[in-house]
Amino acid sequence: MTNAVDIRSISRSFGRTRALEDITLSVPDGSICGLFGRNGAGKTTIMSILAGQDRPTSGNAKVFGEHPFENSSTLSKISFVRDNQRYPDDYRLHHVLRIAPRFAPNWSVDVAAELVDGLRIPAKIPIKKFSRGQLSSIAIVMGLASRAPLTLLDEPYLGLDITARALFHDLLLRDYSAHPRTVILSTHLIEESEALFDRVIIIDRGRVRVDCERDEASNLAFTISGPADAVDKLSTNRRVLLTHAAGGLRSATITGEASDELVLQARTLGATISSASLPELVAAYGADAPESTLIKKGARA
Amino acid sequence: MxxxxxxxxxxxxxxxxxxxxxxxxxxxxxxxxxxxxxxxxxxxxxxxxxxxxxxxxxxxxxxxxxxxxxxxxxxREILRAQRRDEFRKKYLQPLLRETAVLGITTGKLHSMIDDEGQDPR
Missing domain, CATH: 1.10.10.10 (Winged helix-like DNA-binding domain superfamily/Winged helix DNA-binding domain)
Incomplete structure (x- = not known):
């Protein structure tokens, strides 16, 4: 399988702030990939570099085998709307709909029209007066109607109501099935969106912490909870990402898979073990100290 | 879901x-x-x-x-056969664990199953 995105040890510093540190990852062509991490983890910086709107301080990032920066043929294959995208002051919806196809050779008027209608985007109000949800809606129109071979969706749900989110999922999947492309989507609403993804990437403090197929992610960590003594005993010499305690109760989220032996041992000590859900995994890595081990799985070229 | x-x-x-x-x-x-x-x-x-x-x-x-x-x-038969194999692990073992926790004897469990079976569905 070829990769739509190939990032080789890129770093990006803003002054003394290290936004990205030695990131290496690839996204296979045709994947719908979830990009997760806390605020400030580096999600938008990665997308900006992929979209050619920023350059890494070191390392290189390729999209469809080319460097995107100032490369118009590659840029025409990429759609990226920032979560805080600005528009000219006097712009209304129709200005955007008129100008967007010039940057998107595969633009679908039908997809745009269906989304504008379904998301109830106001036509008469200037975009600068849009609410947060309405700004997200217009970003979704541009992201999906572009039908770009690499579609970068940065926090597409911000402020969006639940009906609109469902409509977005439906249209994304429907249009993806008819016109396959590579999608990278960042969001904090993990539980709601996780079934969309075939790959997941978790970054924290500018580093890749998890990069694997969606199905492998359920085996990456487990949580032991129960009496504090039992949990401490069971988690000895294990890589603990996150602990939570109240009174005599304790839970610990630990990397790896729980062996049958450990599950039995837990049961005799009155503790329970469950595999960490994707939201739990993301939360655990977000709480973790920086020096821990990297988990990386899945065949890539 | x-x-x-x-x-x-x-x-x-x-x-x-x-x-x-x-x-x-x-x-x-x-x-x-x-x-x-x-x-x-x-x-x-x-x-x-x-x-x-x-x-x-x-x-x-x-x-x-x-x-x-x-x-x-x-x-249907392929799937039913597969599920019969899983029945012990999925239903019987948890049932027996729970009866042990509750102090339900095997004899009591048998009569509970008999009673439940007689209830019209």
């Missing part, structure tokens, strides 16, 4: 298998396509295909070229 237990493609396969065992999808009739399942459950199309193909590999579904996915004859 999907839980945290096990990969999503297996959960979809289990959902379709449930439909076959309980008679929603009859043998030699069509089931929705992977694309339909993906759209309905709002899930990744590749994951949906993987789920459907799990059942193809089991001989439960088969593909009619240009028409779609069909339930194979004998599919």
């Amino acid at each position: 999907f839980t945290n237990e096990g990969p999503i493609f297996q959960q979809l396969a289990a959902m379709i298998a449930d439909g076959i065992v309980n008679g929603t999808y009859l043998e030699e009739t069509a089931v929705p396509s992977a694309t339909d399942f993906a759209a309905f459950h709002r899930m990744n199309p590749a994951t949906a295909s993987k789920g459907v193909n799990t059942l193809v590999d089991l001989g439960v579904l088969y593909k009619k070229r240009g028409v779609g996915m069909f339930v194979a004859s004998g599919a």
Whole structure:
């Protein structure tokens, strides 16, 4: 399988702030990939570099085998709307709909029209007066109607109501099935969106912490909870990402898979073990100290 | 729709298998396509295909070229046999663990099962 995105040890510093540190990852062509991490983890910086709107301080990032920066043929294959995208002051919806196809050779008027209608985007109000949800809606129109071979969706749900989110999922999947492309989507609403993804990437403090197929992610960590003594005993010499305690109760989220032996041992000590859900995994890595081990799985070229 | 237990493609396969065992999808009739399942459950199309193909590999579904996915004859029995194997682990063992916790004796459990069996459904 070829990769739509190939990032080789890129770093990006803003002054003394290290936004990205030695990131290496690839996204296979045709994947719908979830990009997760806390605020400030580096999600938008990665997308900006992929979209050619920023350059890494070191390392290189390729999209469809080319460097995107100032490369118009590659840029025409990429759609990226920032979560805080600005528009000219006097712009209304129709200005955007008129100008967007010039940057998107595969633009679908039908997809745009269906989304504008379904998301109830106001036509008469200037975009600068849009609410947060309405700004997200217009970003979704541009992201999906572009039908770009690499579609970068940065926090597409911000402020969006639940009906609109469902409509977005439906249209994304429907249009993806008819016109396959590579999608990278960042969001904090993990539980709601996780079934969309075939790959997941978790970054924290500018580093890749998890990069694997969606199905492998359920085996990456487990949580032991129960009496504090039992949990401490069971988690000895294990890589603990996150602990939570109240009174005599304790839970610990630990990397790896729980062996049958450990599950039995837990049961005799009155503790329970469950595999960490994707939201739990993301939360655990977000709480973790920086020096821990990297988990990386899945065949890539 | 999907839980945290096990990969999503297996959960979809289990959902379709449930439909076959309980008679929603009859043998030699069509089931929705992977694309339909993906759209309905709002899930990744590749994951949906993987789920459907799990059942193809089991001989439960088969593909009619240009028409779609069909339930194979004998599919229901294949799935029922598989579930009988799982019955002990999935139902009996947890049941016995719980009776031990509650202090229900084996004799009491037997009579409870007999009583429950006599209740008209």
